[in-house]
Amino acid sequence: MYDLNNTYLDIEKNKNGIAILPIGAIEQHGPHLPISVDYFQAESVSRAVAERMGAFLLPGIAYGNSEAHTGFRGTVSISSDTLKNIVQDITKNLFNQGFTKVGVLNFHAGNLVLKLALREVNLSSDTGVAVLCQPWQDIDEESETILDNYGNEQHAGEFETSVMMHIDPAKVGSNLIDCVPDVQSTYFDYRYMKEYCPDGVWGKATLANSDKGRLLFDAMVKATVEKLSSTFDQLNSD
Numbered sequence: 001m002y003d004l005n006n007t008y009l010d011i012e013k014n015k016n017g018i019a020i021l022p023i024g025a026i027e028q029h030g031p032h033l034p035i036s037v038d039y040f041q042a043e044s045v046s047r048a049v050a051e052r053m054g055a056f057l058l059p060g061i062a063y064g065n066s067e068a069h070t071g072f073r074g075t076v077s078i079s080s081d082t083l084k085n086i087v088q089d090i091t092k093n094l095f096n097q098g099f100t101k102v103g104v105l106n107f108h109a110g111n112l113v114l115k116l117a118l119r120e121v122n123l124s125s126d127t128g129v130a131v132l133c134q135p136w137q138d139i140d141e142e143s144e145t146i147l148d149n150y151g152n153e154q155h156a157g158e159f160e161t162s163v164m165m166h167i168d169p170a171k172v173g174s175n176l177i178d179c180v181p182d183v184q185s186t187y188f189d190y191r192y193m194k195e196y197c198p199d200g201v202w203g204k205a206t207l208a209n210s211d212k213g214r215l216l217f218d219a220m221v222k223a224t225v226e227k228l229s230s231t232f233d234q235l236n237s238d
């Protein structure tokens, strides 16, 4: 694996042409988790994936589109247009210097623009391919067996709190709360989260533990490596 600690001479030894770009968000995660949870998860899972694949790990994009979390201080959002431009600039730059396979690991559901951004990049490039992975979605089957509140976990609940207890337990506070509002997850398309989850949690953080976090983390790494490997193979992008 190669990262920011390497020289350009080191990185020139990366012959498989794989680069990994983590993407997070800076937004509230309830009273018990830091605002950087999505970014921490993106960086941690991406590092494990890059190690397994012998890839070049880029520094993550910390910011995402977090407009739905407006009203909680510390949430800092960038527009979808800005995010799209940054991701397209980075992937095109990587293609231009010989990276042919880019894995974009997004950890924030509000970054909806990424699918469009990468589709445009892929259709306009004949040298490389960029694959979007959203690891929490890619382990839906595993989540169903690991989580006790499966199906009602949206934000800062059992899922994310467990993962943080595994990655860095010192970052998890003791004031865990539960909140399962009587609305569908599509409410994110219509209303600010603060209106139906005033404490910023949608899920059951009290059910979280580090064992569940380890299982979720390992499953996300495995699913992402498999998805990237099989997609790169299928597209034969060497």
Ligand SMILES: [Zn+2]
Pocket (backbone or CB within 6 Å): 029, 037, 038, 107, 108, 155, 156, 160
């Ligand atoms: Zn999150």
